[in-house]
Amino acid sequence: MSYKFTKWLILIVPTLVVGVWEVVRHQFLMPYVSMELGNVLTPILLFAVSITLLYRWFAYLERMQEELQRERALKVRLEQREQLARELHDGIAQSLFLLSVKVDRAERQQPASNGAYDWNELRKTIHEVNRYVREAISDLRIPSNVKEGETDETSMSALVRRIAAEQQLTLRLDWQLEETHWLPKAKMELLSCVREAVVNAAKHAGVQDIEITSGGDHRDFVLKIIDHGCGFAPEDAVNQGRYGLRIMRERANEMGWGLLVASQSGGTTIEIRRGGGCDEGSGTGR
Template sequence: MLILLIPTVMVGIWEWVRHQLLMPYLSMDAGNYLTPVLVFLSSIVLLLPLFRLMERNQRELEQERAATSAMEAREALAKELHDGMAQSLFLLSVRIDRLEQSRKDGSVSADSVDQIKKTVHEVNRYVRQAIASLKVPVSSAESFSLEHSIKEQLAGLAGEVMIEVSLDWRLDEQALTPAEQAELLSCIREAMINVRKHTRAGRVSVTGQGNEQGWHVTVTDDGAGIQHEDPFAVSGSYGLQIMRERSRSMGWRLQVQSGAAGTTVEIAKGGGEDGTLPGADRR
């Protein structure tokens, strides 16, 4: 306010003094020349310190915002570590203790070993997701785009395994809450990791369509497929099992269809019993 008011007040005072007191001694032309000179001198003397103060306040505000963003990032990472890796490692230690006790009793079961393998796989998945999240450039909530994040995941997959990728995204992001977007992105990432690890696919495509009333997302590849009637029953299919647990916790439907022509993973919410949407193009 002072930056705005000082020049106005200075010019007003000068014009009043000039017309009321200095008219007999100062010509009109001389007064017109002196006016900008006085404004310039008053700006140097009075306004420059105010501008420096404003710039210092702006720098302090930016530093405070940067510190706040860093703290929020640390809190988010701590929550991810606690909810994922810390709890899984604790569960792993409990199961190892039980396995050790069973070994002493001579009753080691294959289920115990499978449970430990599953827990190790979960920890590995949490670590990968945390690293992937840290590699994503920080952006404001307004500029976040689920479609852009999926494009980055597809580009990374294409660069790692030299595979053709495509994206057809017509899902209104307003139909998903931030928590749903995060879980859906994790499921899509897990499906693409399975494509990279377990198939010899030459092409993978991701499609998404729907609105607040219902939507479905599919991840399709043309790989060798899963040679089992129930893909979730395959030994070591921890990724699919984790995706199923995530989908159940969010109230979504997860279907996996696999054969010689490839594998299709579909996640759906709302719509019909089979996850279809009115007028949807099932591919």
Template sequence: MSYRLIQMLTVVLPTILIGGFEFFRHGFLLGHLSMETGNVLITILTFILSLLFSSWIFHIIKIKNDQLAEEQAKRAVYEERERLARELHDGIAQSLFFLNVKLKQGDLAAASSAVSTIDHHVRQAIFNLRSAPEEDGSLNSRVTKWISEWSSFTGIDVEMDFQTQNDLFTVKEEVQIFAIIQEAFANIRKHSGSTQAQIDFKGTQDQWQLRIWDNGRGIDIHSLSERKYGISMMRERARQVNAEFQIHKGVLGGTEIILTKEMQK
């Protein structure tokens, strides 16, 4: 049922039913019903019709909203997969170009490094796309499952304290936050040289904070290449969920990423 039809029914149906009853009462029941009794009956009838009609309309609206939310969830997943596909394509294309140049120059060491880079891009993309987001449950279960597989894949121990409240994030926000987590842990595997990592989440309806830490060599903020480490991507995703993004050396060494957001009241 379209919204236009619902709008027409909302205006026309109560008018016809209540107006029709009043017309019938004044035309045929005046000799059998007093004015007071008629007023009581029309009040009761209006209440019953309003209750039934509003319940029906809100049921239809709920169905429409559920369908819309499902479509938005699928679209968010498709957009994320398209982004990953573009990154994979661009990364491999650049590496292949570099590989071709180095092979022509006879620089086998650099060519071997390019092959390793291509292998990394492919493995990372396959790992990130292994489980379809729409098939998993909540963000908690999806992150827990992914981190467990990542830890087994890399051999790096991860300490987790990640529990979010239900309905704290929209579907699009979950996609962005999950992508930030994936990129952060990809950087840990590639650049940190760490043996241990942590991820914890603390949140209420008023504010939340996501923290990721590793015990590796620590990032050099002064010589930081945002493009190399995917920092610009994480900053952009943080901006899309209106969260503050911070990255710095941890107090106990390593690198610490903090994502913080205060909800608008």
């Protein structure tokens, strides 16, 4: 039923019920039902209709209102993300590009000497910052309105492949996660965690390939990101100012997921889980 049709039912049905009851009472039930008894039965009948029908319809209207409010709030958040992505692209990203051009020009204009400034180090720093900004833009613009029947280009598995390709990693993907019924926010948070794990593996673990497996549905799932790199110690990661896993943990906690990090020499496994008695794992940040 539509919202408008439900409102009309709430308005019309009590009137019709009382009208039909009065006609039947006066035409057919007068020999059996006195006027006083009929007057008592009328509000009782109206109350019964309110309990059995109107209560359900009002509850239905409330659910529709709540869904509408959630959709509006989600739309506002997505519009804010898109606006922030545009501002990052038009502001910081363009400024970094201009800065890299100026660095190249300054390097060419400076005469070569033994005490020359290390332009390569500065250029590398600019490149790293530019990469982080563009990854943030990509995260903000992750498609979230995937509908059943659309092409696979906007599915989570396709976006995971794109994330690995951006880091120039060979991906071994076993994606058994059912992608229907996922909320847009849950999709974006899960993909952001995957991106953070993949970027960390490419940058810190020194790997050329990565393995990602998943299974379950939106209510009960397990996702693992596995690399066979050098591994790390959580305390060293904190001392070096790397907060990637801390950000992942905050995302997982916000969504009610469990995050388990297992790392040793020879590889790291990051597991994100919901359902099945998931517990938050150890590890501080990388």
